[in-house]
Amino acid sequence: AAGHRHTLFLKSDGSLWAVGNNSDGQLGDGTASEQKIPVQILSSGVARISAYKFASAFIKTDGSLWAMGRNDYGQFGDGTTDDHLVPHQILSSDVSEVALGQYHLMYVKTDKSLWGVGRNNNGQLGDGSTTDRTNPVQIRAAGISKVSSGQSHTHFIDENGSLWGMGANGNGRLGDGTTTQRTSPTVLATGVTEIGAGEWHSHFIDANGTLWGMGGTGSYKLGDGQNSV
Numbered sequence: 358a359a360g361h362r363h364t365l366f367l368k369s370d371g372s373l374w375a376v377g378n379n380s381d382g383q384l385g386d387g388t389a390s391e392q393k394i395p396v397q398i399l400s401s402g403v404a405r406i407s408a409y410k411f412a413s414a415f416i417k418t419d420g421s422l423w424a425m426g427r428n429d430y431g432q433f434g435d436g437t438t439d440d441h442l443v444p445h446q447i448l449s450s451d452v453s454e455v456a457l458g459q460y461h462l463m464y465v466k467t468d469k470s471l472w473g474v475g476r477n478n479n480g481q482l483g484d485g486s487t488t489d490r491t492n493p494v495q496i497r498a499a500g501i502s503k504v505s506s507g508q509s510h511t512h513f514i515d516e517n518g519s520l521w522g523m524g525a526n527g528n529g530r531l532g533d534g535t536t537t538q539r540t541s542p543t544v545l546a547t548g549v550t551e552i553g554a555g556e557w558h559s560h561f562i563d564a565n566g567t568l569w570g571m572g573g574t575g576s577y578k579l580g581d582g583q584n585s586v
Contacts (some may be wrong), residue, residue: 360408365415366395367406373399373415381411382442383426389442398444409457409506415444422452422464430460431491432475438491456554458506463513464493465504471497471513479509480540481524487540496542507554512561513542520549520561528557530572 358365363377363384375384376395382388385398405416412426412433423444424433431438434447454465461475461482473482474493480486483496497515504513510524510531521542522531529536532545546569551562558572 358406358408358413360413361410363408363413365406365408365413367403367415371401371403371418372397373403373406375413381427382440383408383411383413385413385425385442385444387443405453405455407455407457407506409508410459412457412462414447414455414457414462416452416455420450420452420467421446422448422455424457424462430476430489432457432460432462434462434474434491434493436491454502454504456504456506456511458511458554459508459556461506461509461511463496463504463506463511465501465513469499469501469516470495471501471504473511476509479525479538481506481509481511483511483523483540483542485541503552505552505554505559507559508556510554510559512545512552512554512559514549514552518548518550518564519544520546520552522559528572530554530558532559532561532569532571 365375374395376392386396402417403415404418407414414424425441425444428440451467453467456463463473472493474490477489484494500516502514502516512522522545523539523542526536548564549561553560560570
């Protein structure tokens with residue numbers, strides 16, 4: 358999982374490793390020192406990982422959710438805005454998917470419910486408001502399979518293969534044909550199997566294996582040969 362200037366990776370033995378910028382403790386090694394070679398954070402028991410600019414998160418094999426780094430909008434969901442230099446437990450069990458944005462965090466529980474916490478200035482949590490949350494709020498009660506977070510937008514896929522999006526929509530990053538901010542989930546496409554949200558853009562794969570992109574094309578990030586904002 359690549360953050361802005363740091364990387365988390367998971368070995369086949371379940372060990373968690375990190376390397377790169379660590380100014381906010383996003384590597385979780387107990388320091389704020391840059392690491393030029395990978396350091397081991399946990400020796401085993403990690404199942405899924407996510408990283409963004411200033412923080413990292415992971416799910417253990419027991420379903421517990423953990424995060425480390427910057428927490429200035431309460432995106433760790435512990436009711437505080439305290440940063441953490443070592444992994445900090447958010448939930449003790451029942452988490453299956455996690456996706457970090459710049460200042461918000463989304464996760465799916467084993468009952469397929471979708472939850473969000475942290476900054477919500479563009480409606481990226483999808484709760485119908487632009488109110489920041491330092492405690493998790495439920496966005497959907499059931500039926501969610503995957504979630505991905507960009508800088509200030511979120512996409513998720515439901516069990517029927519429908520793709521939904523909410524939050525900032527500058528450059529058309531949600532993919533609904535507009536640049537209108539969405540504070541509640543808006544359906545965007547059907548027959549979707551995978552989703553990946555970037556800073557100002559997003560990609561998804563449909564059931565035919567076709568790759569689609571939407572949003573800003575700066576640095577050719579969509580892969581369509583264009584290089585605009």
